[in-house]
Amino acid sequence: MTASSAPPASPATLAQIALEVTGMTCAACSARVERALAEVPGVAAANVNLMTGTATVSYDAAAVAPEALAAAVRESGYGAALPASEADLRIRLERREEVRGEEITDLSRRFWPTALLTAATMWLGMYLHDPASPSAVALRYALLGLTAPVILWAGRPFYVRAWAAARHRGADMNTLVSVGTGAAFLFSLATTLGSSWFLAHGIAPDVYYEAVDAIIAFVLLGHLLEAKAKGKSSAAIRRLAGLQPQVAHRITAGGVESDVPLAQVVAGDELAVRPGERIPVDGLVVGGRSNVDESALTGEPMPVAKAAGARVTGGTLNGLGALRVRATEVGERTALARIIRMVEDAQGAKAPIQRLADRIAGIFVPAVMGLAALTFVGWFLLGPSPSWLHGLVAAVTVLIIACPCAMGLAVPTAVMVSTGRGAELGVLIRGGDVIERAAGVDTVVLDKTGTVTEGKPAVTAVIALSVAEDRLLQLAASVEALSEHPLAAAIVRAAGARNAPAEQAVDFQAMAGRGARAVVGGQSVVVGSARLVRELGVIDDAVRELERRLPEAATAVFVALDGRLAGAVAVADPVRPGSAEAIGRMRDMGLDVVMLTGDRRPAAEAVARVVGIGRVEAELLPDQKLDIIRRLQGEGRIVAMVGDGLNDAPALAAADVGIAMGTGTDVAMEAGAITLVGGDLRAAARALDLSRRTLRIIRQNLAWAFGYNVIAIPVAAGLLYPAFGLLLSPAIAAAAMAMSSVSVVTNSLRLRHGN
Numbered sequence: 001m002t003a004s005s006a007p008p009a010s011p012a013t014l015a016q017i018a019l020e021v022t023g024m025t026c027a028a029c030s031a032r033v034e035r036a037l038a039e040v041p042g043v044a045a046a047n048v049n050l051m052t053g054t055a056t057v058s059y060d061a062a063a064v065a066p067e068a069l070a071a072a073v074r075e076s077g078y079g080a081a082l083p084a085s086e087a088d089l090r091i092r093l094e095r096r097e098e099v100r101g102e103e104i105t106d107l108s109r110r111f112w113p114t115a116l117l118t119a120a121t122m123w124l125g126m127y128l129h130d131p132a133s134p135s136a137v138a139l140r141y142a143l144l145g146l147t148a149p150v151i152l153w154a155g156r157p158f159y160v161r162a163w164a165a166a167r168h169r170g171a172d173m174n175t176l177v178s179v180g181t182g183a184a185f186l187f188s189l190a191t192t193l194g195s196s197w198f199l200a201h202g203i204a205p206d207v208y209y210e211a212v213d214a215i216i217a218f219v220l221l222g223h224l225l226e227a228k229a230k231g232k233s234s235a236a237i238r239r240l241a242g243l244q245p246q247v248a249h250r251i252t253a254g255g256v257e258s259d260v261p262l263a264q265v266v267a268g269d270e271l272a273v274r275p276g277e278r279i280p281v282d283g284l285v286v287g288g289r290s291n292v293d294e295s296a297l298t299g300e301p302m303p304v305a306k307a308a309g310a311r312v313t314g315g316t317l318n319g320l321g322a323l324r325v326r327a328t329e330v331g332e333r334t335a336l337a338r339i340i341r342m343v344e345d346a347q348g349a350k351a352p353i354q355r356l357a358d359r360i361a362g363i364f365v366p367a368v369m370g371l372a373a374l375t376f377v378g379w380f381l382l383g384p385s386p387s388w389l390h391g392l393v394a395a396v397t398v399l400i401i402a403c404p405c406a407m408g409l410a411v412p413t414a415v416m417v418s419t420g421r422g423a424e425l426g427v428l429i430r431g432g433d434v435i436e437r438a439a440g441v442d443t444v445v446l447d448k449t450g451t452v453t454e455g456k457p458a459v460t461a462v463i464a465l466s467v468a469e470d471r472l473l474q475l476a477a478s479v480e481a482l483s484e485h486p487l488a489a490a491i492v493r494a495a496g497a498r499n500a501p502a503e504q505a506v507d508f509q510a511m512a513g514r515g516a517r518a519v520v521g522g523q524s525v526v527v528g529s530a531r532l533v534r535e536l537g538v539i540d541d542a543v544r545e546l547e548r549r550l551p552e553a554a555t556a557v558f559v560a561l562d563g564r565l566a567g568a569v570a571v572a573d574p575v576r577p578g579s580a581e582a583i584g585r586m587r588d589m590g591l592d593v594v595m596l597t598g599d600r601r602p603a604a605e606a607v608a609r610v611v612g613i614g615r616v617e618a619e620l621l622p623d624q625k626l627d628i629i630r631r632l633q634g635e636g637r638i639v640a641m642v643g644d645g646l647n648d649a650p651a652l653a654a655a656d657v658g659i660a661m662g663t664g665t666d667v668a669m670e671a672g673a674i675t676l677v678g679g680d681l682r683a684a685a686r687a688l689d690l691s692r693r694t695l696r697i698i699r700q701n702l703a704w705a706f707g708y709n710v711i712a713i714p715v716a717a718g719l720l721y722p723a724f725g726l727l728l729s730p731a732i733a734a735a736a737m738a739m740s741s742v743s744v745v746t747n748s749l750r751l752r753h754g755n
Helices: 027-038 064-074 089-125 135-156 156-169 173-193 194-201 210-231 235-242 335-348 352-382 387-401 407-422 432-437 448-452 469-480 486-499 530-535 540-549 580-588 601-611 622-634 649-654 682-717 728-751
Strands: 012-021 044-050 054-060 080-081 247-250 257-261 270-275 282-288 290-293 304-306 324-329 427-429 443-447 460-466 505-511 515-520 523-528 555-562 562-572 593-595 613-617 640-641 657-659 674-676
Touching: 012 064, 012 247, 012 682, 027 044, 027 064, 044 555, 054 064, 054 387, 064 080, 089 135, 089 469, 135 156, 135 173, 135 210, 156 173, 173 210, 173 352, 173 387, 210 728, 270 304, 270 540, 282 593, 324 555, 335 580, 335 640, 352 387, 352 682, 387 682, 407 432, 407 601, 407 682, 407 728, 427 432, 427 555, 432 657, 443 448, 443 515, 443 622, 448 601, 460 486, 469 486, 469 505, 469 515, 469 562, 486 555, 486 562, 523 530, 530 540, 530 555, 530 674, 540 555, 540 562, 540 593, 580 593, 580 682, 593 601, 593 622, 593 657, 601 613, 613 622, 613 728, 622 640, 640 649, 640 682, 674 682, 682 728
Parallel strands: 443 593, 443 640, 593 613, 640 657, 657 674
Antiparallel strands: 012 054, 012 080, 044 054, 247 257, 247 270, 270 324, 282 324, 290 304, 427 674, 460 562, 505 515, 515 523, 523 555, 555 562
């Protein structure tokens, strides 16, 4: 990120915009755009992402207009467009795709004629055997005629951008290509026009038209393949955006349905969602029953039952039932739009390792030009005759092969693909810096309630002694329906799920801290603690025996009928499905897993045994959780904290990586660096594994990019020529340079698979 020297704007006037930038081909290009933006008065910061082709600019809205920012980018030699209306997600993304499509079309239109002209120049060049023959003169002019369109039209953008860079006292990949091909073309032009002079001085009038054409053709091909690969790496955002239907079925006050564009739907509208359709906006079900497939947003395959009162998320797929939904969030406020924005922001954020690569790339181009000059001097002083000609060819080859394209793409391609893949898996990662930190995590701290467990009480067992289980649960629910105790709702829900709904109870009496009693169907029913039923005269041994039969870590709710013990209901916070699997996967990854909770130690240890956690810290206050995080960090550990993003916020903020649980509609996006959209702990393991894989890919990319240049530059300079007679041609150098960039992008695309 580059900051301008202008006085900082007040928070009230600081605005942010994401410009669409075209024509960038390497890290030096993005660095120059950043510098151009930073020099505009009123700009606080500029961050340019080569992969996404966007420039995110924070600026003082009172001092500079967005049009001036776009003009600064254009002045630096690149294309720039203001973003489409933020109010319409589809328009914004379609505009981005349109820009990318125009870039691919332009590159294709330039590449294919250049490829044909290159083939023609190579074919004609084979007949230049005798440089002094009359036919050779005609062939050189024919080759000039074939190369002129390549230089003047197909390669023109390289020269225009190189000139713009020079005017700003900069250099980039376009500079290398322009200087290399320009030198080769001008020498060939001189030998074509003055062949007799060269022959008179004993110098063969060699021409390098085919090399000029081939260099530009290969560079165009590399850019074309990169542009197409960028389209593949942004497929996750396009798929997410494609989940949103364009039309909604609005229900009028008279109950009549009418199809309206999605942009016209406002909060409070009632919408009809037919079987098999995608839900258009976030809302509340007010009628109908169905199962909704939320896998596109949460990554979880099982459909979720929805009925009146349930919340639904825009972009999810309705099942076989019809629903009536009241819109609560529309446009950019929907969970889908927020997720897409978060993914976009993550793809534009730079990792520390990328900033290092950018700094190196920023000084790389001037260094390469210096090496090319030294190569020419070395050949001129030590090479065979004509030494200056060999030096010129070697210098051009160094300029072409050393282009830092692969270096500039090494990190952003991997970050872009990784964050997109994470979104598909229900994992929202805030950016490259988060990926880098998460890849180094060695300790995972889990909050128990709402993370390892469901976070709300549920009936886990019913033990009946004198009546059927369903009848026992129904009697208990009949009393608890009148109670305000937190466990009462769980018993009522369980009875309803078993088709044993609560009956009418009379003479209800609550006994604080112990339970409640009432008359149901003529029977006296007492529901409460062991202490309460003992007060009724129930034998102690019977109570203890029943307690032994109940699940560990559950709260026992005893039921007595007409003064006699009838059974008990176990209520507990059940373990989330998949928690044990997630923790097993973390342990397989070599991670230490610790569970924190404010719950009683026996209950916490029982949960820990079920899911396979060896270390438990129980009966903690929020500040004590924070102390444990800091103590682990003091031991030199890199800690990830997984919590619900609410009462765990201090610990989430203090951890090296905060991972917040979410539910698709109530996503705690501000609580952690990573958000698990579906609230499934297995997604935390996926996130950590994906981060490790991403950093491994980044290191591979950087190793290839740096290694390629370390090996290629000496070969291009001719250092192997004395021993092996090996001297690369500029055309082969151009092909190698293009393929190095494509290999980096292809390697990053491997992250689209797995997990």
